[in-house]
Amino acid sequence: xxxxxxxxxxxxxxxxxxxxxxxxxxxxxxxxxxxxxxxxxxxxxxxxxxxxxxxxxxxxxxxxxxxxxxxxxxxxxxxxxxxxxxxxxxxxxxxxxxxxxxxxxxxxxxxxxxxxxxxxxxxxxxxxxxxxxxxxxxxxxxxxxxxxxxxxxxxxxxxxxxxxxxxxxxxxxxxxxxxxxxxxxxxxxxxxxxxxxxxxxxxxxxxxxxxxxxxxxxxxxxxxxxxxxxxxxxxxxxxxxxxxxxxxxxxxxxxxxxxxxxxxxxxxxxxxxxxxxxxxxxxxxxxxxxxxxxxxxxxxxxxxxxxxxxxxxxxxxxxxxxxxxxxxxxxxxxxxxxxxxxxxxxxxxxxxxxxxxxxxxxxxxxxxxxxxxx
Numbered sequence: 590x591x592x593x594x595x596x597x598x599x600x601x602x603x604x605x606x607x608x609x610x611x612x613x614x615x616x617x618x619x620x621x622x623x624x625x626x627x628x629x630x631x632x633x634x635x636x637x638x639x640x641x642x643x644x645x646x647x648x649x650x651x652x653x654x655x656x657x658x659x660x661x662x663x664x665x666x667x668x669x670x671x672x673x674x675x676x677x678x679x680x681x682x683x684x685x686x687x688x689x690x691x692x693x694x695x696x697x698x699x700x701x702x703x704x705x706x707x708x709x710x711x712x713x714x715x716x717x718x719x720x721x722x723x724x725x726x727x728x729x730x731x732x733x734x735x736x737x738x739x740x741x742x743x744x745x746x747x748x749x750x751x752x753x754x755x756x757x758x759x760x761x762x763x764x765x766x767x768x769x770x771x772x773x774x775x776x777x778x779x780x781x782x783x784x785x786x787x788x789x790x791x792x793x794x795x796x797x798x799x800x801x802x803x804x805x806x807x808x809x810x811x812x813x814x815x816x817x818x819x820x821x822x823x824x825x826x827x828x829x830x831x832x833x834x835x836x837x838x839x840x841x842x843x844x845x846x847x848x849x850x851x852x853x854x855x856x857x858x859x860x861x862x863x864x865x866x867x868x869x870x871x872x873x874x875x876x877x878x879x880x881x882x883x884x885x886x887x888x889x890x891x892x893x894x895x896x897x898x899x900x901x902x903x904x905x906x907x908x909x910x911x912x913x914x915x916x917x918x919x920x921x922x923x924x925x926x927x928x929x930x931x932x933x934x935x936x937x938x939x940x941x942x943x944x945x946x947x948x949x950x951x952x953x954x955x956x957x958x959x960x961x962x963x
Contacts, residue, residue: 593625594654598661614931649673655942658682662718664710680945683722688854695781724941728856748937752858756926758865763837772803772839777810784814786845788893792816794900841903842870857881865921867914
């Protein structure tokens, strides 16, 4: 049995999607071949010495695992633990799902992750930690650049593991609503100017067809950036369970994204969430959404006129929406849920353990040979 300790950066959001949910599916579905324990980094109990920027591990516990998975290892103390974990013959896997170093300064979280404003937890530590790992798992090919660490001298092996959704999300009921609802999920605060790529096309389609607009998230600046006549209703912050239950309220979804370095590194998670809810959607033609469209999920819009035409078509063609809704949910159920994709994580972690074990054995033989020669 492969024994894995998985350490999420947090328990909601990406911590759930990248670590907790896959771990739960593996423990349930791997027939005992893999067992995953979940723990936060602070629960490991190491002690540290030294000033900020030069923290060193003073005491580190013995661990009975084959693999330790670190999600977003961007805290100095977490990075300092990596050699101590590896010294016990345990493979270290780093997992990332965003290009943290490309976070725009307009993002309210920027000061929390930039080296100049937060020396304890930032993208320099993340790059170093990813480069030190025995395997880097990530959501998109663009994020493989973190495998080179700070210098690019040593590149960790990489494995792309796309995001998934819970199977239950594909069975959330779609409510009966009199009017057609077009919607977006997110916050303008963390998606600055993304909605502007529609060039008013979505607003023209919504207002020209008499559809309603709903923001699943915060309403602030949504009308301004989409060029809607009035501020739309909004749900406010939702837990993941509430989020999955609310998504089917949409009939048509939009996923507009600026072609920024940060967005190019992003996965197609928002579109996948919509597809799981049976919501046909239109997205910007970034790499992740091109890949999703090629698999039969989602439409792409290249221009404001394209946004208007495609949203209008989906709003006015109810039979088409019904067909797409059923097809999207079926595809997600078969190919994009934790229950059908758990093996991707399990396989990657097993490979990391095997590779680490083989490398340690080679080093032991080399040292033995050197001593015999001497």
